[in-house]
Amino acid sequence: MNSIQLSNRLKKVCSYVKEDAVIADIGSDHAYLPCYLVLNNKVNKAIAGEVVRGPYESALRNVKKNGLQEHVSVRLANGLFAIEPSDDVDTVIIAGMGGTLISTILDKGIALLGNVSRLILQPNLHAQAIRQWAVENKWKIVAEDILNEDDKIYEIVVLEKGSEVYNELELLVGPFLISSKNDAFIEKWTRETNEWRRVLKSLENAEETMAIKSKKEQLITNLALIGKVLST
Numbered sequence: 001m002n003s004i005q006l007s008n009r010l011k012k013v014c015s016y017v018k019e020d021a022v023i024a025d026i027g028s029d030h031a032y033l034p035c036y037l038v039l040n041n042k043v044n045k046a047i048a049g050e051v052v053r054g055p056y057e058s059a060l061r062n063v064k065k066n067g068l069q070e071h072v073s074v075r076l077a078n079g080l081f082a083i084e085p086s087d088d089v090d091t092v093i094i095a096g097m098g099g100t101l102i103s104t105i106l107d108k109g110i111a112l113l114g115n116v117s118r119l120i121l122q123p124n125l126h127a128q129a130i131r132q133w134a135v136e137n138k139w140k141i142v143a144e145d146i147l148n149e150d151d152k153i154y155e156i157v158v159l160e161k162g163s164e165v166y167n168e169l170e171l172l173v174g175p176f177l178i179s180s181k182n183d184a185f186i187e188k189w190t191r192e193t194n195e196w197r198r199v200l201k202s203l204e205n206a207e208e209t210m211a212i213k214s215k216k217e218q219l220i221t222n223l224a225l226i227g228k229v230l231s232t
């Protein structure tokens with residue numbers, strides 16, 4: 001993969017970036033995504049944030065290789081602290097991490113989201129943590145996507161400021177995804193429910209501590225919720 005040949009997953013993430021947005025890609029790794037957006041004339045200015053030195057240096061090299069130093073600023077920083085107020089960033093992208101880590105990054109840097117109007121988040125797992133974070137912090141879901149690439153299933157959750165109420169099922173599977181129910185969605189939840197059944201079975205013979213009891217109850221509730229979705 002290079003700046004021009006992006007994975008389908010990251011291309012899909014890019015499709016939610018508005019023309020001429022000023023973006024910060026947090027956890028940018030090689031900075032493929034910001035380079036791609038600039039090279040394809042979708043954005044003119046981007047920040048690539050990385051907390052680990054190796055990927056940070058790789059991002060610097062890539063930006064230089066593509067001659068994009070005027071357009072992509074690479075910063076070694078933890079989470080949203082890569083953003084400076086004078087950047088006028090309006091769109092934050094965080095892709096390729098767990099939903100819980102993405103929520104923690106958003107929490108820690110929440111003060112830096114003042115001028116940001118769109119969050120494009122691509123959790124590799126536990127998207128529910130992001131939907132929960134959105135509700136608690138007055139962001140609403142404006143779009144969602146789910147895709148299968150190389151037999152891995154990825155979700156994308158796009159947030160804008162605003163309040164919205166979601167029920168338990170919507171928080172778990174996504175209000176937009178549930179209404180489209182594409183093949184990747186069915187595949188994801190079929191795999192997930194198979195795994196839950198396996199865990200439930202393995203807990204049958206375990207000593208029933210409070211924690212085990214509560215885990216079992218959660219699994220049974222979730223299986224019932226998803227069971228209805230998959231059967232209709």
Ligand code: SAM
Pocket residue numbers: 010026027028029030049050051052055077078079080094095096097105
């Ligand atoms: N965003 C790219 C993608 O979707 O392909 C790279 C994903 S890679 C699996 C996750 C990257 O996030 C790693 O390069 C890691 O160093 C970086 N990362 C993890 N926690 C971070 C944080 N708190 N702040 C900035 N970068 C972080």
